[in-house]
Amino acid sequence: MGEVVNLTKEQPHVAAKAVCLACRHEFLAVAATGTQYLTCPNCDLERATWKFPLSPPGREMWFCGCGGELFTLTRAQPHCATCGKASGWPNG
Numbered sequence: 001m002g003e004v005v006n007l008t009k010e011q012p013h014v015a016a017k018a019v020c021l022a023c024r025h026e027f028l029a030v031a032a033t034g035t036q037y038l039t040c041p042n043c044d045l046e047r048a049t050w051k052f053p054l055s056p057p058g059r060e061m062w063f064c065g066c067g068g069e070l071f072t073l074t075r076a077q078p079h080c081a082t083c084g085k086a087s088g089w090p091n092g
Helices: none
Strands: 013-020 026-032 048-050 071-073 078-080
Touching (some): 026 048
Antiparallel strands (some): 013 026, 013 048
16 A cells, blocks of 8 residues: 655655556655656556656656657667667757
8 A cells, every 4th residue: 555655744745647667557656856766566666757747847858759758868869768769869
């Protein structure tokens, strides 16, 4: 089951849908603002992330064709953590 979180202790915080990149389990998570990875309640791995983008207004965000927004970046190409594909930069 879920854990009770003291929201006044964790301010500011985010409450949003999350998805595990390992087992694809979806759940509602509450975490301190800036938290990137979450522990999945289904598989107990720290491989979950927010399902939808969380970004301050006016900030540019990039997405993979699969809808993922979590990347490893290299000089040659980005690599999507969601689908596992790498693709070349659009202008390079």
